[in-house]
Amino acid sequence: MKGFGMLALNKAGWIEKEKPICGALDAIVHPTVLAPCSSDTHVLHGGSGEKENLILGHEAVGKVVEVDSLVNKFKVGDTVVVPCVTPNWLAEGVQGEYNAHDEGFMGSFKFLNSKDGTFADYFHVNHADANLVLLPEGVSPEAAVMTVDMMSTGFHGVENANVEFGDTVVVIGIGPVGLMAVAGAKLKGAGRIIAVGTRPNCIAVAKEYGATDIISYKDGDIVQQIMELTKGGADSVIIAGGNQDSFRQAIEMTKAGGYISNVNFFDIQEVLSMPALSWGLGMANKTIRGGFCPGGALRIQKMLDVVKYGRVDTTKLITHRFNGIEKIEDAFYLMDEKPKDLIKPVIFID
Ligand SMILES: [Zn+2]
Numbered sequence: 311m312k313g314f315g316m317l318a319l320n321k322a323g324w325i326e327k328e329k330p331i332c333g334a335l336d337a338i339v340h341p342t343v344l345a346p347c348s349s350d351t352h353v354l355h356g357g358s359g360e361k362e363n364l365i366l367g368h369e370a371v372g373k374v375v376e377v378d379s380l381v382n383k384f385k386v387g388d389t390v391v392v393p394c395v396t397p398n399w400l401a402e403g404v405q406g407e408y409n410a411h412d413e414g415f416m417g418s419f420k421f422l423n424s425k426d427g428t429f430a431d432y433f434h435v436n437h438a439d440a441n442l443v444l445l446p447e448g449v450s451p452e453a454a455v456m457t458v459d460m461m462s463t464g465f466h467g468v469e470n471a472n473v474e475f476g477d478t479v480v481v482i483g484i485g486p487v488g489l490m491a492v493a494g495a496k497l498k499g500a501g502r503i504i505a506v507g508t509r510p511n512c513i514a515v516a517k518e519y520g521a522t523d524i525i526s527y528k529d530g531d532i533v534q535q536i537m538e539l540t541k542g543g544a545d546s547v548i549i550a551g552g553n554q555d556s557f558r559q560a561i562e563m564t565k566a567g568g569y570i571s572n573v574n575f576f577d578i579q580e581v582l583s584m585p586a587l588s589w590g591l592g593m594a595n596k597t598i599r600g601g602f603c604p605g606g607a608l609r610i611q612k613m614l615d616v617v618k619y620g621r622v623d624t625t626k627l628i629t630h631r632f633n634g635i636e637k638i639e640d641a642f643y644l645m646d647e648k649p650k651d652l653i654k655p656v657i658f659i660d
Pocket residue numbers: 346347348349350368369394459460
């Protein structure tokens with residue numbers, strides 16, 4: 311079979327490989343809708359160390375082509391939504407509050423990390439019964455593919471921000487994950503939602519998802535702008551983009567007793583630090599959390615219900631649509647180059 315991925319560091323292309331083997335409890339899936347993600351380009355550029363000959367991709371809806379005899383819930387031909395995080399449900403790490411770290415830090419993120427991804431004729435899913443979801447009636451495949459990482463990650467940012475009714479919430483970065491954080495904060499009952507971003511198409515979608523104010527770093531220091539707007543700081547700040555400086559800014563713009571929630575990938579060489587005063591000399595009762603989105607069937611079933619029952623329209627994220635497996639390449643390079651009109655591309659495959 312063929313797949314699109316990382317030939318070597320900073321070198322992408324098509325790769326010929328054997329079709330993956332379906333192990334006990336597992337399934338093999340042929341993708342019908344795929345979405346490239348900045349995590350794919352991040353890996354290509356060495357964000358998680360040197361890799362080679364690795365098929366990329368981790369956001370997919372597809373058709374089951376093979377299941378192990380121990381799989382009960384799925385059969386060949388089923389259309390399934392595939393969580394980007396597929397834990398080994400027998401590992402100790404999933405038995406606590408967070409299932410993303412089954413056999414060590416982010417171990418449940420199998421695609422890209424420990425095996426080939428979804429940008430191929432076929433890909434492997436471990437523990438199919440616990441990690442796959444049937445595409446629900448009334449949810450389009452393209453709406454569904456936006457839940458497996460974008461919504462799950464954006465909403466995890468909101469979960470870790472402890473948003474309560476009427477809270478003032480800041481979202482730093484309004485790419486697709488930040489936009490989902492805006493939508494999630496609204497669902498959780500936030501009062502004021504301040505989005506930090508500059509791209510006009512993202513700003514328009516942020517407003518549709520519930521942003522009440524938009525702040526741009528182009529208009530000056532964002533901490534100063536938010537301190538003035540809120541007269542003293544936000545209840546919580548979600549970091550969904552930016553760099554090491556965003557971490558300091560988030561702490562500075564959060565009220566005493568507030569929450570700072572990170573879902574942004576920082577680069578390996580970055581150092582996260584903050585002036586002691588921004589943390590009230592260590593006495594400000596500010597909670598700092600950073601998390602990787604949970605996965606598995608139950609999580610994504612819940613995300614899909616948010617779509618199915620009309621709470622959030624995830625298709626607002628999709629700006630570019632491609633047809634045919636060979637178009638993975640174009641969609642991937644688009645994600646790598648991030649032109650101004652891009653939020654999220656999808657590829658439809660027969
Ligand atoms: Zn992703």
